[in-house]
Every structure is written in structure tokens, then in C-alpha cells.
Amino acid sequence: MKTPTDEHLLQDHLDGRSDAFELLVRRHTVELHRFVLRFTNSSPTADDVVQEAFLQAYLSAGKFDTSRRFRPWLFTIAANKARDWLRSRGRRMEVPLDAKVDWDLDGGKSFADLMTGAEQEVGAVELQAGEQRRVVRRIVESLPDIFREVLVLAYYHRFAYREIAEVVGVPVGTVKSRLHAAIGRFATAYQESVEVDETERNTFGL
Amino acid sequence: MTDDQQHMDEWLLDDQLDQLTEDQRRELMEALRKNSALAKRSRRLQRLLEPLDAFTTTPPPTYLVDRILDRIAAQNEDLPVVPGSALMSGQGGSHAHRSVFSFKEMLTLAAMLTFVMLIVVPGVANVRAKSRQVACANNLHSIGRGVLAYAADNTNMLPVVASVANQGGWLRETEGVKPYTPNSRGRYLLLRLRYVDDGVVFTCPSQPGAEALTVANPHAFSDFPDPANCSYDSQNMAGPTARLSTGCDMPYMADANPLFVGGKFNAIDPRLSNSRNHNGGAGQNVLYLAGHTQWTKNPNCGVRGDNIWQAGTLRHYRGTEKQTCAEDAFLVP
Numbered sequence: 001m002k003t004p005t006d007e008h009l010l011q012d013h014l015d016g017r018s019d020a021f022e023l024l025v026r027r028h029t030v031e032l033h034r035f036v037l038r039f040t041n042s043s044p045t046a047d048d049v050v051q052e053a054f055l056q057a058y059l060s061a062g063k064f065d066t067s068r069r070f071r072p073w074l075f076t077i078a079a080n081k082a083r084d085w086l087r088s089r090g091r092r093m094e095v096p097l098d099a100k101v102d103w104d105l106d107g108g109k110s111f112a113d114l115m116t117g118a119e120q121e122v123g124a125v126e127l128q129a130g131e132q133r134r135v136v137r138r139i140v141e142s143l144p145d146i147f148r149e150v151l152v153l154a155y156y157h158r159f160a161y162r163e164i165a166e167v168v169g170v171p172v173g174t175v176k177s178r179l180h181a182a183i184g185r186f187a188t189a190y191q192e193s194v195e196v197d198e199t200e201r202n203t204f205g206l
Numbered sequence: 207m208t209d210d211q212q213h214m215d216e217w218l219l220d221d222q223l224d225q226l227t228e229d230q231r232r233e234l235m236e237a238l239r240k241n242s243a244l245a246k247r248s249r250r251l252q253r254l255l256e257p258l259d260a261f262t263t264t265p266p267p268t269y270l271v272d273r274i275l276d277r278i279a280a281q282n283e284d285l286p287v288v289p290g291s292a293l294m295s296g297q298g299g300s301h302a303h304r305s306v307f308s309f310k311e312m313l314t315l316a317a318m319l320t321f322v323m324l325i326v327v328p329g330v331a332n333v334r335a336k337s338r339q340v341a342c343a344n345n346l347h348s349i350g351r352g353v354l355a356y357a358a359d360n361t362n363m364l365p366v367v368a369s370v371a372n373q374g375g376w377l378r379e380t381e382g383v384k385p386y387t388p389n390s391r392g393r394y395l396l397l398r399l400r401y402v403d404d405g406v407v408f409t410c411p412s413q414p415g416a417e418a419l420t421v422a423n424p425h426a427f428s429d430f431p432d433p434a435n436c437s438y439d440s441q442n443m444a445g446p447t448a449r450l451s452t453g454c455d456m457p458y459m460a461d462a463n464p465l466f467v468g469g470k471f472n473a474i475d476p477r478l479s480n481s482r483n484h485n486g487g488a489g490q491n492v493l494y495l496a497g498h499t500q501w502t503k504n505p506n507c508g509v510r511g512d513n514i515w516q517a518g519t520l521r522h523y524r525g526t527e528k529q530t531c532a533e534d535a536f537l538v539p
Contacts, residue, residue: 033266042403130359
């Protein structure tokens, strides 16, 4: 039997099928939680935001245009709530939401520079698994919210650029430039961390 | 860089992120076969992105779906009808023309108020206590996830600071025992290394005086700056079981041990005493190393009925005592 699409399930829900929305909740909870957790870096917040997002989707389902895709819509709701939380925590939005990103001013190497260096420079020194997890998490967490959001959506959730544009509320071109800037910053910071780790290993004779 | 090269570099990234159409992908593969410099840049980009895979996340709590569905179900229920304030004040609405209540109305009102005082108010208080108890269990569950993640990254070691595992005493206000090496440093590692994201989960909402630690940079400290920042006690790291045991389901952390209050030993009978966190001794939430939490009204909830407050069956403490064996849970501040 063919699995119903999200949009069919939402239409079923609007038509009065009692378990249709529950199926949507069960289908998307884990992925949505992963997204919010990586975006906010807070488990309790991810738990709360995911609940609030589904509740709002449930209450607003009647306004949803079922010719559009459900998943980006759900993520848009969750992303808005996650941004509200980040703002309430006083986290600095380093660039206005609708700003274009100048790669040369983003604090890391430009995307093009990263692509043209020597191949063996990148990740030549491997970190241990636990250390690598901590380092990567710290770097991603330290990215400005607007960069981290597109990186998480594009890399971990494989959203299409136009869907990311819908979730974030900016043009596709801005999504791409933010993504390039995010990768540039990440790669630069990761390389620096690896080099520091290598220096420490040498210093302590490890 | 030429426009073509820039265009191809963008396609390389698009390919890594599954953004290309089938036709575009075929065109890119063809270009990679013909152009070794482009192939080199492709491999480089792949290595740039690979570390991102290390950023794994813990799964959501198992109760999350049920909680979402419960909240949705609650939306569908009608709100309870509350007696109108106009009646209470004797003014407004359809009652505006009446100046006094009849005796019958007064009796009815008195009966309703008595019902509210006797049944509803204690019921609401119980619901609130229960709600705080569940929130406390959720806290321990979040901490448990952090402990398991820490252990996975550290060859099954539980969060421990070397000085805690060596010498000194873990009770703050004991004369003649030095240095003071608080056991809470092990718990703080979870926050410091971001295995637990938020200081608020270390405070039990039922504990009077608990105060969540809200600092931007937990790295600035090596321990909770104030004892009020942590409502929970954990396995004594000076003892022999600083590893994630796979053999038995040990209690690892729980609401504060009633034997140690304000940094001092409190000489009470540990066999009968619950943590003071919940209504002065209603019970305690306990986190086990298998990752689950349990509400218990009895402290003898360790392996084979072990008392989680005591080292073995010891009754008096100076802050230097340790577990008597690997299965002895001994939760200290």
C-alpha cells in the first residue's frame, strides 16, 4: 500500500480523519527535534519548540495551502519559534535577517579560497571521535544564527535551496551566500582547532 | 577565477548537498572525469564537509510524541466553566437589578465555596506538586542523556574530575578534612563540556531556594558557583565505580541526599528518610545508569535494595567515606 504524503495526511485531517495529524506528528517529530536541537543547542528548548510547533501547525492547519509542501511549512513554524527563543536569550544576531553576506568580510576564508588550497591541508590531522564531536559542535554553535540555520537545513536535513528560502524568509541567492559563508567559517575554525590540537599533542609528547 | 570555474565550484557544493538535477549531475560527473583540477577541488570540498558528520544529536525523549498529542487533545476539550464574577460581586450582567442574595442562594454559595476549599484546592495543590515532580524527572532524564553521551565519548568513564577521585573530603563543612574536593565538580563537567545544555535542568522545581545557573560561558567555572545551583546529588566519584557499568542498573543521581544538608552531616535515620526536595520528604526522583528515571518513596531503591544515601550501612559521615563495593550507590553532594 502506498504511503500517503504529508500533504494528503493534512488534507485527510482537514476532512475529519481523526488519526491523520497524529501520523504527521509521529513522522516528523524526530527530524524536527534534531533541527531545533542543532539550531538552538538546547535539549529542553528543542523539546518545547517541537511541541509548540506541532500545536501551532494543528491550530493553523485550516489556513495551509495543501498544494504546497507540508515539511517546509512545519520547519518554518519551528524555525520562527527557535529564533524567538534565541532572541529571548539575548543572543546576538550579528547580521540583519535580510542582509546579503559579503564572503570577504565574514571572518573566515572565502569559499573559493578553501576550494583552491592544497588538498592534504584539510583535516590532515585527525581528531579523536569524542574530541571531534565536541569541536564540531562548538564551532557550529558559535556560527551566527543566520548562518547556522541554513547550514543545518542544507547539510543535515537536505532541504532544497528554495525550501530553505521559504523557511528562512529570504531569497534563494541569499541562502546560497549564507551557506557559503557558513561553510567558509566552519572550515577555517575547524582547521584552526585541528592545528591547536596537534600543537598540544606535540607539546605534551602525545 | 573564471566564471566557469566558479560555476563548477558551486555545482560541487550543490552536488554534496543533493541539490543538482539528474542532468546537472551527469554534466558534473563528465566534467570531473575530464578535469583533474576540478576533481581535486571536489575531493577537497568533500574533506571540508566530512567533519560536520561528527555533530550528532541525542534522540528526543520517548515521551515527546505523547506529550504533543496530549496537548493537541487538550486543545479540543472545552474549557471548564468558571462561576461568573458578576454573581460574586452582586453587580453587572443580568444580576445588576438585584441588591441582595436570597438565603437559599447564600447557602448554595457557601456549599460551593466549601466544596472548592475542601476538594478542589488540595487537588490543585497536588496537581501542582505532581507537575513539579514530573518536571524534576524530566531534568534528570536530560542529565542522563548527557551522562551517556559523555561516557560514549570517554571510554565509558562517568563524569569525574581527577582531584575528586583522589584525596580530600566531599563534605563542605567538616573540620579536619582537607582539601575540600566537591563531588559536584563531576556533575558540573556535563555543563562545562556542553553535554547538558542548560543549567536550569540541575535545579529541581520543588526544592525551596534552588536557583538555576544562567551564565553565558560555563567554561569560566570548574564547579557550580553556588550550592543552590544544583538540587541533585550523584554517585561519589571518590569511590570505585567511576565507569558506566554495563552489568547492573545502578542509581547514579537523585534528589538531594537528606543526610547532608548545608554542607554538613545531618544525623537522621537514612533507612526511613526521603530527600527534602519534594514537600519536605515525599519521595525522590532517581536517575539510573541505564538512562531511565524513577519516582520512589523509599531510598532503598539501589541494586538488591541498597540504600542510595548510605555507603554500605554506615550511619555517621565526615566526608571521606566511599562506596563499599561497585554495586553500592552512594549519592553525595
